[in-house]
Amino acid sequence: MKLTILGCYAATPRTITNPTSQVLEMNGHMFLIDAGEGTQVQLRRRKLKFQRINHIFISHLHGDHFYGLIGLISTFMLLNRQADLHVYGPKGIKEVILLQLRLSNSFTSYKLYFHELTSKESEIVFEDDKVIVRTIPLDHRVYTNGYLFETKHGERRLRIGAIEDLGIDRCYYQKIKRGGNVTLDDGTVIENKDITYDPEPTERYAFCSDTYYSEAIIPIIKDVNVLYHESTFLDSEEHNTQRTKHCTAKQAAKIAKLANVGTLVLGHYSTRYNDITLFKKEAETVFSGTILNADDGAIFNF
Template identity: 70%
Template sequence: MKLTILGCYAATPRTITNPTSQVLEIKNRMFLIDCGEGTQVQLRKNKIKFSKINHIFISHLHGDHFFGLIGTISTFALLGRTTDLHIYGPKGIKEIITLQLRLSNSWTTYELFFHELESKESEIIFEDQKVIVKTIPLKHRVYTNGFLFQEKPGDRKLNVDAVQNYNIDTCYYQKIKGGGNVTLEDGTIIENEKLSFDPIPPMSYAFCSDTGYHEAVIPLIENVDVLYHESTFLDSEESLAGKTLHCTAKEAATIALKANVKQLVLGHYSTRYGDITVFKEEAETIFPNVLLADDGRSFEF
């Protein structure tokens, strides 16, 4: 699982920082999460092929999370894309995009599917053979969702020595990988556990931005491998965080601790702080495994 941060600063794009956007590569699928202004250029800078992105998830309709979407959609069309593109985001996103396409008389060369979200409960919004994506309702000034990306458990691994010892025909292998027992010709049943090993544990990634301190997310993100949680402010600006429905680094770490996640990644920094290492220092007083997102930084998990 690989996470590439295209932008992770709050509010306005600047010469050296970009608003929120990131790419999650999981089970060979590439998901674009949020799409602030300049995302298409950040994709180019980070050498991420446009053609690999088929699903874009938008957390909420504040500009620093979606003003780059129309440009990205248009550029995909200008480059002659033909593959379907799916957009998941708050109700209204379809109108914003289609109005601009209509007024510019520039329709896409590919099918564009909108999956508009309105539910205040977590729901499954994407599922295929290997990955499932659920919303994580957040607490912000407009309707906002985080997203939980979960690998599905893979096949069990064949115990090659065991199947040879039992002289099991190869036609049973798929059944064994799927967890099934095997009945030999003499009627003996061989339990699956004797013929296979547990699969590689599935990975999970939770993206939570933007949100005030919100313990309701904890049961939804419990035990995830990686939690990206916004930390717009430091504890010294706690009341500002509360007022604007953002979190401090300390609050993000508290959520990570209570949800028993393995790794916390911080981001969505206010640009008032010169050096982002202060966010890590503050979070580590609560939770040990903290990484700092930064534009252009990649993490492999």
């Protein structure tokens, strides 16, 4: 699981900061999560092979989370993309993108699918044989979802030594990997657990931005490996959180602690602050686990 932060600041882009966008590489997929202004520039700057992106997840329709989407869609067209592109986001995302394409007399050379979301309950929005993605309903000024990405259990792992000692033919390997028992020529049944190891554990990544402090998300993100949670303000500005429907670094840390997450990644910093290490310091007073302070261009391998 690899996370590349393309942008992690709130509101407007600056020469040294970019609004929210990140790439999650998981089980062979390259997912784009949010697409603030300048996303495609950041993708090029980080030398990411963004033609691999087939699924884009937009949290909400505030500009610092989706203004870069139309540019990326247009660039894919100019690059003669042929692969399908799926966009997941709030109802309205299709209308705003298609309006821009229509008024600019543009079209896509590839199939563009929109999956518009309206539910206020967590729901599965994407699933294949490797990964499942669910929404995380958030409390913001407009309809907003975070996203929970989870790898599926793979096949069981073979204990090659034990299998060879029993003389089991290779033709049974796939059956064994899928959890099946094996019957030897003399009728002896070999239990699967005696010739395999458990599959690799699943990996779970939760993306939560933007949101007011809400413990309602804890059952959804419980025990995730990594949580990215917005932390727009420092504690001295907590009085602004209710009006803006955002969080402080300490509040993000409290969610991480209550949810027993492995790693907390902070982000969505207000550009009023010049030193983002202060966010880490405040969060660490609440959450004693690993705190990673995301900045534009940061890469995390989990």
